[in-house]
Amino acid sequence: MRTNTVETVCEDCGLVIDEQKIDHGPEWRSFATDEETLNRTGAPLTVARHDRGLSTKIGRRTDSNGNELSGQKRQRLARMRREQTRGRFQSKAERNLAHGLGEVRRIASVLELSDSVRDQACQLFRSAQSEDLLRGRSIEAIAAASVYGVCRCNGHSRLLDDVVDAARVEQSRVTNAYKTLNTELGLPAQPVRPSEFIPRLASELEVPVYIRQRARRLAEQSESTGVASGVKPSGFAAACLYKAGREEGRWLTQAEVAEAASVTSTTIRSHRDTLNELAV
DNA sequence: ACGATTATTGCGTTCTT
DNA sequence: AAGAAAACAATAATCGT
Structure with a gap:
C-alpha cells in the first residue's frame, strides 16, 4: 500500500484503491479585509458526476434573493437554461459518461453502498471508458459491472445477483462486462470469502x-x-x-x-x- | 434426519493436431 | 498456439438406516 496526497495504491497490483481520499473541502477564503465574511468558491469536487460536480443549474421562479420573477424575465431565463443544457455535453463520450455515472450512482444507492465505494465504482467506470471498453457493450452493463467489481475488490458481500437485480440488464451481459473489466483492467478481485x-x-x-x-x-x-x-x-x-x-x-x-x-x-x-x- | 455410496459437473492440466 | 481428452475435486442424487 502506498499513499500519496491524491490516491492510495496497492503496490502488488497497482489498483487505485481510493482516489481523492482527502476532502479538500470548500475553498474558504476571504477577499474582504475583515475575516468574518468568508465566501466559498464552489462545491467540493466529486468523481461521481461527469463534470466532477461543477455544473451550474439555473433555477426557476425566484431570483437569488428569493423574489418572484416577472414573466418576461422568466422567459429569458428559460431560454438560457435550454441553451446551457444543450451545451453541457461537449461530446458523445461525455454524454455516455454522464449516463454511465448516473447508472452507477443509481445502483449504488439501491444497494446502499457507502459514498467511498460508490466513488470507486464511478472511478472504475471512468477507467473502463478511457480504456475503450464500452464499444459493443451497453452502458448499463458496464456500470453494473463496475459496481460489482468494486464490491469484489473491497470484499463486500454483494453478490452478482444483487447487482443484477438493481440493474436493468441481463445477468449474462453484466458477467461479460465484468470479465472484460477484470482482464483488461486487471482488477485485484479477491475471492469471495x-x-x-x-x-x-x-x-x-x-x-x-x-x-x-x-x-x-x-x-x-x-x-x-x-x-x-x-x-x-x-x-x-x-x-x-x-x-x-x-x-x-x-x-x-x-x-x-x-x-x-x-x-x-x-x-x-x-x-x-x-x-x-x-x-x- | 443423517450417513454412505454413486453420479454428475466443472475446471485446470496435458496431450494432440 | 488452438483444441481435444483424460483426470481430479466439488457438488448433487440416490439409497439405506
Whole structure:
C-alpha cells in the first residue's frame, strides 16, 4: 500500500484503491479585509458526476434573493437554461459518461453502498471508458459491472445477483462486462470469502447471535488455514453455521442450512467433516 | 434426519493436431 | 498456439438406516 496526497495504491497490483481520499473541502477564503465574511468558491469536487460536480443549474421562479420573477424575465431565463443544457455535453463520450455515472450512482444507492465505494465504482467506470471498453457493450452493463467489481475488490458481500437485480440488464451481459473489466483492467478481485455469507445466512435462518459469532469464528479460522479455498463459499459458510448450531445445542438441520445457501445437504456434510478435522 | 455410496459437473492440466 | 481428452475435486442424487 502506498499513499500519496491524491490516491492510495496497492503496490502488488497497482489498483487505485481510493482516489481523492482527502476532502479538500470548500475553498474558504476571504477577499474582504475583515475575516468574518468568508465566501466559498464552489462545491467540493466529486468523481461521481461527469463534470466532477461543477455544473451550474439555473433555477426557476425566484431570483437569488428569493423574489418572484416577472414573466418576461422568466422567459429569458428559460431560454438560457435550454441553451446551457444543450451545451453541457461537449461530446458523445461525455454524454455516455454522464449516463454511465448516473447508472452507477443509481445502483449504488439501491444497494446502499457507502459514498467511498460508490466513488470507486464511478472511478472504475471512468477507467473502463478511457480504456475503450464500452464499444459493443451497453452502458448499463458496464456500470453494473463496475459496481460489482468494486464490491469484489473491497470484499463486500454483494453478490452478482444483487447487482443484477438493481440493474436493468441481463445477468449474462453484466458477467461479460465484468470479465472484460477484470482482464483488461486487471482488477485485484479477491475471492469471495465464506465469512461474508455468515450474516446473510444467519439472518435468513433467524439464528441467535452467539451462534452466528461462533460460525463466523469458524469460517475465519478455516479461511486462514486455507482449507476453504476452492469450494463454494456459501456452502462452506452454511456448514460453519450448521456446526456452530450443533455445538451450542440442536438448532439447525442440514437440510435447513443447505436450503438457505442453495446447496444440498451432502455439501454440508462434506464441509462439516473438514471442519471437524481442523478443530480436533 | 443423517450417513454412505454413486453420479454428475466443472475446471485446470496435458496431450494432440 | 488452438483444441481435444483424460483426470481430479466439488457438488448433487440416490439409497439405506
